[in-house]
Amino acid sequence: MNQLLPTDVVDQIMRETRHFERAPEAFFKAWKRGAEIAGPEWFGDGTREGLRRAASKWDLRPNLLELNDALGVLSGGQRMFLSAMVSFYNSREGAAMLKRCGFEGLSDLGGLDLERRQVIADLVLNYSGW
Template sequence: MTQPLPQDAVDQIIQEERHFADAPQAFFEAWKRGVRIAGSQWFGDGTPEGPNLARSKWDLCPDVQRIDKALGVLSSGERMFLAAMVSIYNERKGGAMLKRCGFRGLADFSGLDSQRREVIAQLVLHYCGW
């Protein structure tokens, strides 16, 4: 005889399904916030209008080569934030950038302001693949 699931388990399953159904749009919104904070010149077509015209995350892919070349002249916060965003887009290239920035673990994000930390947290929470 099959036992029904407890109501709290059913509620948890429904909540997870809603989260993952909403995740792509929530990720895209967080990504656009990150692009605006970091500077639209590093993403998509590089124009200020880019985040407003973007219809998907694909329209705002990071310019990985340009970011990589600029890491040496950016502030430590700018470097860390851009490298973290690249790592969400491409874990291998972004991971190498984070290593160049001296990143040793998640606690290193404590050097970022709350606005940037919030973006990273939302991107991780809603990540559903690139």
């Protein structure tokens, strides 16, 4: 017995397949945008040139030691944004940083400006593992 799937189911499968094929590159673009907004000193080799020539998310890993040391002197929004970004790289470390920032849930991201919210939204939408 050969049964065809309904057209709407096939269309949904095709949309999701296309999305997840493109997700790694979209994640990298969002990550790089986030690093540009937050500042290159927190990512990769810590230089603007390193940010410019980065070819993958691996080239822009967050500098966890420096971030943790600076967390107390950054603005509230900067701490929240950087901690949320770190949580994609290392969930345990990111969660500890978010806790230090007073993060209690996703609604706390409402304190970020639109540009930073868009980066976090794009990272969530396109995350496929680090």
